[in-house]
Amino acid sequence: MRFWRSWCAVAGVLAALVAVATHTSLVPATARQATPAAQPAWSAAWMTALQQPNANQNWSKQGFANQSVRQVIRLSSGGSDVRIRISNQYGVRPLELTGATVAKAAKGAAVVPGSVQPMRFGGADSVSIPAGGQLTGDAVPLPSLTSGTQLAITLYFAGQTGPATFHEFGATGASYRAAGDQLTNGGKAYRETSGGWYFLAGVDVTPASGGSVVAFGDSITNGYTAAPGRRYPDLLAARLAPSGRPVLNAGLGGNRLLTDSACYGESGLTRFHRDVLDEPGTTTALVLIGVNDLGYPALPPTTCTTPNPPITSAQLISGYRALIRDAHARGIIVVGVTLSPFRGASVYTAHSAQLRTAVNAWITTSGEFDAVADFASALADPVDPARLAPKYDSGDHLHPNEAGYRVMADAVDLKTL
Known part of the structure; x- marks a missing residue:
């Protein structure tokens, strides 16, 4: 027994010496005395x-x-x-x-x-x-x-x-x-x-913030007609500034959720991974996309809108569910945003209006999103809820003006983020 204990002690010392020798052979001499610094979080x-x-x-x-x-x-x-x-x-x-x-x-x-x-x-x-x-x-x-x-x-x-x-x-x-x-x-x-x-x-910064909010969408999120720094995600970022949390703009003009375009980028289903899930520090996504899916079939076909298949509200809802599923798999909160009114715009038809009503009803009542931001109600004309309120209309009856973008930013309940 005494011999066995002595041999275990010797073996332990030998193992330790081998481990030290192996370790130090992989570390530059100038670094062996230093404690490795933790990698910064971005x-x-x-x-x-x-x-x-x-x-x-x-x-x-x-x-x-x-x-x-x-x-x-x-x-x-x-x-x-x-x-x-x-x-x-x-x-x-x-x-x-x-x-x-x-x-x-x-x-x-x-x-x-x-x-x-x-x-x-x-x-x-x-x-x-x-x-x-x-x-x-x-x-x-x-x-x-x-x-x-x-x-x-x-x-x-x-x-x-x-x-x-x-x-x-x-x-x-x-x-x-x-x-x-x-x-x-x-x-x-x-x-x-x-x-x-x-x-x-x-562009990334360190030390990391408390978690990024990504605004995902089309030209309305991208801020068409807005001055630099006056898009709705910019104005929402100003509200969140005291918390240190950034709001990132993943809007893309003309983009559709379900269909690619030669001019307006890959579909939202495709780019959601790159533009939301893979962004460093993302914890929340605001999803406002679908108007172009509903409205493009009413427009004459062009190289930018082809392919241009008619879609149903069920297809759009299925697309939203795919975004929710993929985000939840990464632990990311998803806030659904209702599609804003667009009566009088080039993409408006009675059919696209019916589809918008059905989609918005699902967004607000299904409970499948983690939370809802009701931009449609905030921007609607009280006299005609299918139309943007004149004080929020940029003039094309689709894109809000700066006052409209501010109303959108204010309609987000910060607690849901």
């Missing part, structure tokens, strides 16, 4: 829904060649460090990014003096992103980042990019273009503007 503070290039008046079809593109974005939450995500989702070849910088934005394309910092990828200034791929940059310290801080993110492409993965957005001045390497330029070189974001998928 959450998205800005993102956009990406789509394939199109032939509209933007820079997506031709892409960039020996050009810098400066893109101004507004953070929905603050932090101490920032990183960017670059996407080549719809690229047909590798995207060669020559360099990138991030800075605090001033007016237009200008930046706050002294705030420009290089953005690297795995320590490298230049990087290649494969077709269909996405890459996240290294952390960059930027002090005093708060909700509402505007950042200028500049990308330089020395070679030809080919058609650009992008987001088409109606607010002008979102992006600026200049010839050559203008990564650190103060702003004067940027004389061309475009209402879109190019290759830029998201």
